[in-house]
Amino acid sequence: MVFLPELSENGRSNRSVLTKNYFDVIIFLHNLFNCLVMNISKSAKRENSNIDNFTTLYQGDKDVAILFLHGLGSSPSEVNLFLKYVANKGYSIFAPLLSNCNKYNTADEINSFYPEDGLKEAQKHYNDLAARDNINKIIVVGVSFGGNIAITIASEKPEKLGAIVTLEAPIFFSTKIYWVLRLLQPLCNFLKIKHVRKRKLFYRRGYHPEKGKTNSLIPVTAVGRIFKFIYGKNRQDLEKINAPFLAVQAAKSDLISSRSAKYILDNIQSEKKETFYLPVNNHDLSLMDEDGKILMLEKIERFIESLQ
Secondary structure, three states: OOOOOOOOOOOOOOHHHHHHHHHHHHHHHHHHHHHHHHHOOOOOOOOOOOOOOOEEEEOOOOOEEEEEEOOOOEOHHHHHHHHHHHHHOOOEEEEEOOOOOEOOOOHHHHHOOOHHHHHHHHHHHHHHHHOOOOOOEEEEEEEOHHHHHHHHHHHOOOOOEEEEEEEOOOOOEOHHHHHHHHHHHHHHHHOOOOEEEOOHHHOOOOOOHHHOOOOOEEEHHHHHHHHHHHHHHHHHHHOOOOOOEEEEEEOOOOOEOOHHHHHHHHHOOOOOEEEEEEOOOOOOHHHOOHHHHHHHHHHHHHHHHOOO
């Protein structure tokens, strides 16, 4: 597996950025040592076993359906604003909770997740929508790794596919994450460590534990499989896509390199393709302010309406 650090516009690594990220790596190594000595959990308890609804489905009056795919360790409930917004526009919405990769799963359960299994599950949901007589067009919207699944679905040119919208789909990773992965994965694999306890370095900018729940353990094994999937099959799938495509990305994500959206558009064959950069410096788009969320919703709506 080859990882590429984020480069400046002149093609060289920005010295000040790298210096800062080297400091982050030193902090990470210190935190990892603490994890190994004191905080490796042998069994992960479920943080929230009280799940009311595994699947969100809105039946609209239009013949266009939106299949929403969440990312690793997330759920559709974290984008309720988006789901309600497009539902109010008359679109049918299907937002399944994917097995073994959602926020209600323990780190041990997530470590049993294979990207190929998530892809098969998403394909089944897509086919179920496509089988409905009242649905003539399906738009697949994927957040984070859900966007990578959407890319592979689009590469297979399924029946009734109308468009793909990705939100912070990783193709390249930020310099900090690049170095963390290069250090963390080999070490954990060697020591047969399946998950490590999070420290400050791994939480999203602006995240406050009291404002929401998150898994306190990093499922290292599953994360390794996902990176192999992205750097292998997923990138190769891009050249097979000819459906309309909108790639939405944070202007300066703390996890995803800003090159990702451009790389997607440069490698797909679609005639209609657009990028949209959000004024936020965070991979977790739910932490955007209201103005940013409105910009995102309006852009996605305009893109979908332009397909009619």
